[in-house]
Amino acid sequence: MTKRHKIIADGWPGRGASTNGIGRDNIGCDMDGQQALRLTPQRRAVLEVLQTAHNHPTAAEVYDRVREVAPGIGAATVYRSLGLLVQAGQALELSLGNGTAARYDGNTSRHDHLVCDRCGQAVDIDLPSPVEMMVDELAHSTGFAITGYDLQLRGLCPSCRPGG
Amino acid sequence: MTKRHKIIADGWPGRGASTNGIGRDNIGCDMDGQQALRLTPQRRAVLEVLQTAHNHPTAAEVYDRVREVAPGIGAATVYRSLGLLVQAGQALELSLGNGTAARYDGNTSRHDHLVCDRCGQAVDIDLPSPVEMMVDELAHSTGFAITGYDLQLRGLCPSCRPGG
DNA sequence: GTAGAGAATGAGACTCGTTCTCAAGGGTGT
DNA sequence: ACACCCTTGAGAACGAGTCTCATTCTCTAC
Numbered sequence: 001m002t003k004r005h006k007i008i009a010d011g012w013p014g015r016g017a018s019t020n021g022i023g024r025d026n027i028g029c030d031m032d033g034q035q036a037l038r039l040t041p042q043r044r045a046v047l048e049v050l051q052t053a054h055n056h057p058t059a060a061e062v063y064d065r066v067r068e069v070a071p072g073i074g075a076a077t078v079y080r081s082l083g084l085l086v087q088a089g090q091a092l093e094l095s096l097g098n099g100t101a102a103r104y105d106g107n108t109s110r111h112d113h114l115v116c117d118r119c120g121q122a123v124d125i126d127l128p129s130p131v132e133m134m135v136d137e138l139a140h141s142t143g144f145a146i147t148g149y150d151l152q153l154r155g156l157c158p159s160c161r162p163g164g
Numbered sequence: 165m166t167k168r169h170k171i172i173a174d175g176w177p178g179r180g181a182s183t184n185g186i187g188r189d190n191i192g193c194d195m196d197g198q199q200a201l202r203l204t205p206q207r208r209a210v211l212e213v214l215q216t217a218h219n220h221p222t223a224a225e226v227y228d229r230v231r232e233v234a235p236g237i238g239a240a241t242v243y244r245s246l247g248l249l250v251q252a253g254q255a256l257e258l259s260l261g262n263g264t265a266a267r268y269d270g271n272t273s274r275h276d277h278l279v280c281d282r283c284g285q286a287v288d289i290d291l292p293s294p295v296e297m298m299v300d301e302l303a304h305s306t307g308f309a310i311t312g313y314d315l316q317l318r319g320l321c322p323s324c325r326p327g328g
Numbered sequence: 329g330t331a332g333a334g335a336a337t338g339a340g341a342c343t344c345g346t347t348c349t350c351a352a353g354g355g356t357g358t
Numbered sequence: 359a360c361a362c363c364c365t366t367g368a369g370a371a372c373g374a375g376t377c378t379c380a381t382t383c384t385c386t387a388c
Contacts, residue, residue: 038355038364038365040364040365040366042365042366043365058345059345059346060344060345072366072367073366073367074366074367074368074369075346075367075368076346076347076348076366076367076368076369077365077366077367079345079346079347080347080365080366083347095259100345101344101345101346102345102346114302114306114308114310116308117311123306123308125302125306127298127301127302127305130294130295130297130298131294131295131315131317133294134291134294135317137291138278138289138291138317139319141291142278142287142289142322143321143322143325144278144280144287144317144319144320144321144322144325145319145320145325146278146317146318146319147281147318147319147320148317148318148319149315149316149317149318150314150315150316150318151295151313151314151315152313152314153295153299153302153308153310153312153313154310154311154312154313154314155303155308155309155310155311155312156308156309156311157306157307157308158306158307158308161307161308161309202335202336202384204335204336204337206336206337207336222374223374223375224373224374236337236338237337237338238337238338238339238340239338239339239340239375240337240338240339240340240375240376240377241336241337241338243374243375243376244336244337244376264374265373265374265375266374266375
């Protein structure tokens, strides 16, 4: 999947194409000739859950929280919305490497994560990443066109540490 | 899962506890009072597939290759063996962050990976990792006990690049 | 040699996360 | 008004991985 979508905001009806013509904005990338992606109420709800979550919810957690706002929403819609938001650059998908469900992050600026091996919580790392410096060298030596990277540090969080 | 096992080598019978008493060695960690883990023929076959693979096979690929040597082996045994070998430090489990199956690596020395977004191939990175330098600082600022890290760079391999 | 304990196996059912399919609903442009 | 197309929700389907269980085998003690 390499397609990106534009996002256009809409209202809050029930089933079907959930647009009502009230307000409209693009939050995805623009002017690339690609099909616009509507920010339907369902998608907006998913996006708001992501942006207000201070942890990194799984799709199932997003689904639960979205249902508080939109009880009738289906799981497929949540998964679809998450995928579209990630494509639109409005969310990040994290695979925290512990074999569990993917987690999502409303903080789309480049940052790394520190994951607790025991409880699974993930915290953002605010330090500047040291990886940048090796990208050019690596691109040259491997022939890869490097588009990004994921750095996850693992360990035990303060409350899971033996002495804490 | 934090248990580690010792591994003791065995022979190559059929079903059941596949030991025959011919030869025996430990390749896991030792002298820790934990239960020894036998290197049964099935487990040895899994280990050999990992060590001879130049790519990073998925569990399903390992299963396929092991069946060439041991046609009767079951999927559960392969999954169990992979998990045990990872615990014993004889293999690494990679989650390459593309939502696909876990991959395994017989090269157990610490190294990073460069993953092609299109074809999924992963190559080892031989450069010294720049992440070490931030570990201490991060442990101090977050309170985590940092035990390791995973760095995966993403991009397009030479044959998947637009111009190649 | 024999019995008992314990470990490992293979088959298949099962769980879980995710994607796919499809009919229905609703907005949009003409 | 109408046709077209997008989006939705429900549920089936899928794939990866785990669990259960009867069976088979080794090891140890007697």
